[in-house]
Amino acid sequence: MVVARVVESEVVRILDSCCSTLNHAKQVHGHIYRNNLHQCSYVITKLLRLLTTLPHLPLNSYPLLLFAQVHAPNNPFLWTALIRAYALRGPLPEALRLYSSMRQRRVSPVSFTFSALFSASAAAKDAALGAQLHAQTLLLGGFVSDLYVNNTIIHMYVKCGVLHSARKVFDEMPQRDVVSWTGLIVAYARRGHMEAARDLFDGLLVKDMVAWTAMVTGYAQNAMPENALEVFRGMVDAGVEIDEVTLVGVISACAQLGASGYAKWVRDIAESVGFGGGSSVLVGSALIDMYSKCGNVEEAYDVFKGMKERNVFSYSSMIVGFAIHGLARGAIKLFYDMLETEVKPNHVTFVGVFTACSHAGLVDQGQKLFATMEECYGVAPTGEHYACMADLLGRAGHLEKALRLVETMPMEPNGAVWGALLGASHIHGNPDVAEIASRRLFELEPDNIGNYLLLANTYASAGRWDGVSRVRKLMREKNLKKNPGCSWVEAKNGTIHEFVAGDVKHPEINEIKKELNDLFERLKGIGYQPNLCSVPYGINDEEKMLLLMAHSEKLALAFGLLSTDAGSTIKIMKNLRICEDCHIVMCGASKVTGRKIVVRDNTRFHHFLNGACSCSNFW
Template sequence: MLIKVDTRMVTYAHLVFNQVKYPNPFLWTALIRGYAIQGPFKKSVMLYNCMRREGIGPVSFTFSALFKACGAVLDVSLGRQIHAQTILLGGFASDLFVGNTMIGMYVNCGFLDCGRKVFDEMPDRDLVSWTELIVAYTKSGDMNSAGELFVGLPVKDMVAWTAMVTGLAQNAKPKEAIDYFERMQNAGVETDEVTLVGVISACAQLGVSKYANWARNIAEKSGFGPTHNVVVGSALIDMYSKCGNVEEALKVFEIMKERNVFSYSSMIVGFAMHGRAHAAMQLFHDLVKTDIKPNRVTFVGVLTACTHAGMVEQGRQIFESMEEFYGVAPSANHYACMVDLLGRSGHLKEALELVQTMPMEPNGGVWGALLGSCRIHGNPDIAQVAASHLFELEPDGIGNYILLSNTYASAGMWDDVARVRKLARKKGLQKNPAFSWVESKEGVVHEFFAGDMTHPKCSEIKQALDDLLERLKANGYQPNLGSVLYDVSDDEKKRLLKTHCEKLALAFGLLSTDSTIRIVKNLRICEDCHLFICGASQITGRDVVVRDNMRFHHFHDGKCSCGNFW
């Protein structure tokens, strides 16, 4: 009977069950468990009710199966009724196995506080009890509660460590994720591919080559090298791309014995963010010749590649063929890519029309793409339309207020600039400070904030910046004063531009490295800094790679890979 239930033959098992004249609690539980695993899930509860009417008492495994069924259909009301039964019938609520599945039910239904209450009231707990809640807290973004539970966990196994590493990485805490991973290694806990993907993701967020090489070495030593592990290989492709080394990402892709849609998509997205649109398109064409079907991420990568290269017609063709030829219905993310492509190429009215005719309600990403394009092309009218929707969808999104304010500033509409900035202040919103970081040849990461001259080598940095500025001016460089969106004098604008964080990072990079300078910035690089670094790459003979919040810029001999289109 139990064997039948564990296969895809639960209906047949039910027929066999009906032939038993006096089924015992274990037979009832076996059938309840079968429906709890395979569905229809609520039939488990119906069987339980029949069982009780027959006067048959449940066993602990009966309740664990019922809680799994309630969690599967996300029916917390029914789950609470079962919870009440465990108390009324006596003793079951304190059973370890029942308690664990009860926690899982509440967590799956989104009632984490109820799951925590069950945990706190359990007389005995095992590793499953602890890790169930730790994983739930990490998924909800409550890393403080997850960390507190983790500290109290008597024996920390691979699942618990992995939950913390991946949770921190997924919640934009990459340094903490790497710290936990190192502690995990020091504790002698075995690593699996899930843990590795978590720490590789953390390294990708930092964008520093030191960590990228470190993660690759660990993967190889742990027996999860990219040659034979498609999951780790795909993660490494993504990591190297985000660390500014798309060439190494391509090497990983090429040595992989097995590739799937995630491998191809990661490589296509990597090419896209580095402005290598033609390589992305070629790889997409290679993909569709295989048995692998492109997915939504694949098309986001291809459309992003078209956006970064201004390939409007190719983007239109890909977008229009998604559903017809590949069976992938465009989502809001794909519409956002198309709006970005049209808008950045100057087709703002067409972009607005596309938004207004979407088959689904436009989300913040769609309106944000349109607003960003208005900032680039200085169209305050359409910017106001986009911003009005964004203020409703994302009332606390300071970036939307900044983009609208900057659009007005570019048009010299200073009264409107003041109005928008006042509105943001009234809502208590504060602008995220611009900062950049650069890696020295010793592998140490140095952070620089705009206007901040507190670095230990600030005098050398200032001197290097002054010398570079004079050489650039002699070569024809003139500061782009339009990059300062404040109503101040030209001299003040020049002073502000001089200490932008990416310029400080560049000067430090020139002093502390003798190879390619790799800079990461948390915001979009401004027009003046882009012009400045272009010139610097020519007169110093040094390659510079800048990763901003939009894409990568590869500066070489006075030119940028973006073609001044970003």
């Protein structure tokens, strides 16, 4: 009885210190008073579970852990709770040490024990550890046909990216449930094998919300937004419930489509199932991203302002949104607003801020933040941040500085870093730096046609024709073909029309051509001259003119003018970077027609209004 009283007072003392932080602690507290100490193991198990959710309490200082080991050394649930606490909270080796002590004392593990260890290996993405534990599970024998344990193992292999092992467990387990199937579906989806994922999904007789969502998300993550929406519609038709996670997948698919019609559609659905941007951080952040990618940064900001709770995703998405729309000041202001809250910036936040600086030429501001990001905000610069800085410096014309940064950076420069340098060399017409960058890029990305074209164009602008023909020869040898330029425009009724360069297939192509010619006449009236550098060299000026006229974004513009109301905004999306000449034409068109034109190219948005672009011709 003495022991009992000591333990009780200990429990109460510690629980008192937890009570202010967690309601759950109060429940446990009450539980102890209502039931006496004969339920002590259970109480401790509950406490350990509580502990794992209170990161400010150090596990080692908790006297109950010691008590558990001394007074209930053979209770597997207690051991498991301990292991679980360390597995989820760390340090992981301590969890493993406890597991081997447990085995030495001949306490039999329960499925729970393995679930804790497997989820810890999954979280650490430690495939070797996971496989080792898997082998031990097999040796114990009793768990070979345990559905729950097998599902946890599948999940572990999926998280560690070991598809074949996940498949093997799946194939060999005696029964499978929807959890096992979903695990495997995700495994294939993560590898980009959506056909395999689809086959599994189609063969699944009982599909629940999680399984459906895995398919929606899988398609969204593999850049197949139409398929994602198709599955989502199937899910709605089947009357399956929808939650935040489902919505995030669908919203992400709509963001990829970039069409306002879909944006409105999915937002209404989110509101109607009770997960509007205001109530769910997850959905709210996804909506911010979607609206920015649909060209509607004002709406994105409205969602942001309407959110009850904001986390690092909400802030980062909004900062990136401002950045790709050229609203550098907005991005930077929001970053400083964020520092006033308890939300801490992460590596993506900084990518957003640097992108904003880069697109606005704010070199000093970007450099200062880059220099202090680690000591002031605890975010160590990665290769991605160096790529941003190379872009920031290079774009602003400081090519030598950019090159020096790349050559002295503490990690191996990746393709993005050299690509930024090559892009800057192209903008500023520096074939020497372009050569250095492309030499590395051709090794890192031998099939990326864009790099060859940039180098060739840089040579051409500098009149270095020997260089041009060398690059062309290289491209021929590698059998690299140009990606056709392709643009999409939204018609009045929300339908999307696609145009490729030189297109003649559109049913209204004659009207479009006529509209475009009319536009050119009016543009010439305000001094427009075609920019013949925007088309390949080696052909005569008349041919160049024809090619220039047939650029996909110009066709899309003409169709947009024809198919939307006067006064409404024309929204165009393009798969490649917008060309110089088209940029000039868009500026002029916004002046002579009085229309607002928004063009999303492969990197950012251009807002054309009254003859000027939001990018200030700096992109």
